[in-house]
Amino acid sequence: MAPEAQAGRQPSPAIIFDTLNAYQRTRALKTGIELGLFTIIGEGNTASKAVAEKCGASERGTRILCDFLVISGFLTKEGNSYGLTPDSATFLDKRSPAYMGTVSEFILSPNLVENFDHLTEAVQKGGTAGDTKPLEPDHPMWVRFARAMAPMMAMPSQLMAQLVDPTKDKKLRLLDIAAGHGLFGLAFAKQNPQVEVTAVDWPNVLEVAQENAQTAGVADRFQTKPGSAFDVDYGTEYDIVLLTNFLHHFDVGTCETLLRKVHAALKVGGRAVTLEFVPNDDRVSPPQAAAFAMMMLGMTPAGDAYTFAELDRMFRHAGFGRSELHELPPTIQRVVISYK
């Protein structure tokens, strides 16, 4: 509820009650995904009894879950008939090419969620009070990340490749830092046969990226450099360096150290392309990008959702010229293109 909605009415504890129970929305969506409920409804089972039978669940439990998912904006209800919203049909029905139900396995893995059991301590100390092992080399979490999050990145990776290489007719050497599933670099290679991709990440993660390069049919233009993005020798004379969802894990000084290395790897006129949650200068809009700062407070020692002004300053300190901010609709992220 926006503050302006509170003007002109009696104070109400509804928002407090809603927010204290918001964790139930998280759990209900996870359960809906686990039971395949959205796929079952998408297949035309619309009454709670039919949905329950197909889910292998009780009718009562299914009815309460479905109603709650209507209230939460994931299902429609007409009479006693449930249906998918456009968002659910696109992203939560397994038959959709954009299905991304797997992201819940990563986003809600216990070692991430449990960080927020210690949020008060994190606010006190100014960084995560939980487990920081995931930031160490070769942590298996990043393999899970690469596998589970790939479906969520299919659309943004295509949109970014179209934004950055709209003509698709020039030879481009591209370095993909902390490539993970590799989809961002691979999207460039898929749309432009003259793109050659070099991916940096931990060895165990690069196996996932290599699989995705095979699947995309571009393995002959895909090579890897295993190791830490802070240590590995990138090589030089790249046209493009991708930094997708990476800088937010680190403090400004660490980011600038990395960006100097990125700058050295680019040819003159080359571009660093950053995909990030970029809040406006007010740090409270747009809401999803701004809220990502909380994710970093809970989970990292000193990460943040950086504003464009902060990113621009980091890039300039690292030797870059101007940076440009681009929206990437309908995603909730933004792209910063910085020129050497």
Add this chain to the structure above:
Amino acid sequence: MAPEAQAGRQPSPAIIFDTLNAYQRTRALKTGIELGLFTIIGEGNTASKAVAEKCGASERGTRILCDFLVISGFLTKEGNSYGLTPDSATFLDKRSPAYMGTVSEFILSPNLVENFDHLTEAVQKGGTAGDTKPLEPDHPMWVRFARAMAPMMAMPSQLMAQLVDPTKDKKLRLLDIAAGHGLFGLAFAKQNPQVEVTAVDWPNVLEVAQENAQTAGVADRFQTKPGSAFDVDYGTEYDIVLLTNFLHHFDVGTCETLLRKVHAALKVGGRAVTLEFVPNDDRVSPPQAAAFAMMMLGMTPAGDAYTFAELDRMFRHAGFGRSELHELPPTIQRVVISYK
């Protein structure tokens, strides 16, 4: 996001991302309450540095928490200055008589929240897959409930007493079933010196109600009947029997058994007064009342948020005549008055 908001735009995964992270809103509000942040801002500390100093927390952590609480609707932000929304000033600033920060201690007690770690199983079996010990006699949870939830019930109890006894000039014998903190019955006694209250609950819980009767200055018109609402002898010839937030724990058959006992305890013309989360017949509106069914699925073997039609039927099966539905604004609950 309401489904209609999805029409006419590209599908977006924003709602999925928001909902998978909704548990962070719960945690952030809890942390804000634990740190006394709302009181500190209410006292005029509006910059994150000043708020951090008063909270004994880091400036970075405080800034990220405050921004997140702006996004979540609990704070305002103008430039770098934070302020309280009307709802936060009323319910989350300790200096307010309506302060209800303590409710988070109960609503978020681990044994309640952990039920939702087993939500998929609960949907499968049709009832809680967690700990059902809290429904057994003398469980200490209900003492915590009585202490922590009382502040949330101060306003509803007054509103209900005004609705049910508007003239305040007649002698009334009132039975308060599962009285907990006792505030509902005590609100009648406080506004009408001819009201005599008898409260039923477990002995350990009634100690809290007795304290509240002392504080309210009506202990001489307050007596107790310790024991289970299903077993204890209520006595007879009551004008009013209160059933506040009790029926939702049980299935229809169990409710009807209880209501027959309530019916027998009332004098002819007497009224059963039920305070509940009462969804409309569609079971998805109003959202907060309808969402309460999920709380009961997660936490009880067979409880529910009953519609007025369902409650009316239960009362009629138990021997009552007509029932009336009343709103209780600005609360999110409704009152059902059933006549013997």
